[in-house]
Amino acid sequence: MRWDELEELLRAAVRKEVEEGAGRLSGLEERVIREILRWPARKSWWTRAREFFAQPTPRWALAGVLAALLLGFALGRLTVSSPIPQWSSNLFVIAAPGARSVSVVGDFSAWQPIPLSDPDKDGIWMASIPLPPGRYEYAFLVDGKWVGQDPLAEEYLRTFGEYVSVRYVGGERAGLSS
C-alpha cells in the first residue's frame, strides 16, 4: 500500500471517529473539533499531480511546456561544443564622436572591415574580436578615413606613409586581451 493511500485511510478513520463522537462533545472542545471537520482533507502531492495531468489548467500546462523547452534548450547549449575555437577576446576601441560609421580592418579579417558599435551614443566605438595568439596589424576606418594610430597599440608601422597599429595577442605581455 502506498503512503498516500494509507494516509487517506487513516484520515477517513479519524474523521469517522470524530463524527461519531461529535454528539458527546461540548464547549470549546466541540467548537475545535467542528472547525477541524470543516477543513477538507489535505491531498498528497501525488494525488494533486494526478488530478493536474488528468485535467490540467491551461496556464500550468503552458508553464510546463515552456519549462520543458527551456530544459531542452539548456541541454542543447551545454552538451554541444561550440564550433568557434576558444580564442581570447580582444577589445578594439576608439573615440570618434559624431562619426557615422566606424570599423576596424586588420590581419585578423584579411583587411575586410569589421564594424564597431556605439550603442550608448557617447562617441566611444568598440568591438570585441576573438583572436588566436599572434601579431596583428590593424587600423580603424572612421567614416571611411584611415586612422592607423591606436593609442592602445603596442607598436606602429608606417606603410607608404600611413600608420598601422600592431597588437600582440597571447603571452604574458598581452595586456589588451580581455
Next chain:
Amino acid sequence: MRAFLLSFFLLVCGTGLVFGEAVLPQSTPPPRPNEVIDFLSAMGFSPEFTGAVAAALTAGFNSGRATTTVTLLFLQDLAKIPREQAERGLEIIRFALSQGFIVDTGFAGSSMMNEARKLLALGRSWEEVERVLSLRLGFLLATRSVLARYAVISLSAIGPDVPLAASDRLVLELAWAVGDFILWEGGTLGDPRFLGYVQGRLDRLASVGVLSSALTGRTVAVLTPSILEEIVRLAFQPERR
C-alpha cells in the same frame, strides 16, 4: 496516460535541444579548395598557367602554406585588375609556394597575400603591390639562404607539399621583420637599431607562441648586424642568392 505525458515531455525537451544547438554561434566555414580552384579557373588564364597555380595552391592548402579563405579573397582582388598584371602577381605567389614558403597565414599575421590586401586597403596601386610582393619574395629567399648558411636551419627538402616545419615560420617572420625595417621603418644598412628591431620582433613572437622558443633563442643568439645586412644585400641582388 503516463506514456503519453512522458512522450510529450520528451518531445518538447527534444525541440528545445534542437533549438539550443541551432542558436549556437556558427563560424563561417572556409571555402573548400575546389571552390578556390574553380574561381581561379574562371579567371581566364591559360590552361598551363592555371594548372601550375592550381597545383601549387592545392599543395599549399594541404601543407598549411596557404588558406582557402585568404587565397579566395586575394584571387577576387586579382580578378579586378588587368589579366597580365594579375598573372604577374599570381606568378609571384606560385613561385613562393614552389619554393616552400608560407604565402598566407590565414587571419594571423604576416604573409604575402595579407600584405597585398593591406596595401589595397590603403588604396595603393596594383603596381606598388606587385613591387612589394617581389621584394618580400626576395627577403624570403635571402633569409632562408643566409639562415641555412649559418646552420640555423637545414634545407633538406623544399616544396609546397613538404610538411610544414617550425623553421618555415621562422624564415617567414625573420624575412618579414627585416623587410618591415627596410621597407617601412626607413631603416638602412648600418642602422644601429636594426639588430634590436629584428631580435625584439622574434622574441615577442616567441613569447606569444607564434615561433618556437628554442629555435628563436638559437636564431637570436646567432644574428649579428652583419648577418642582417647580408640578408638585405641578397634580397636586392637575386643573382647572388
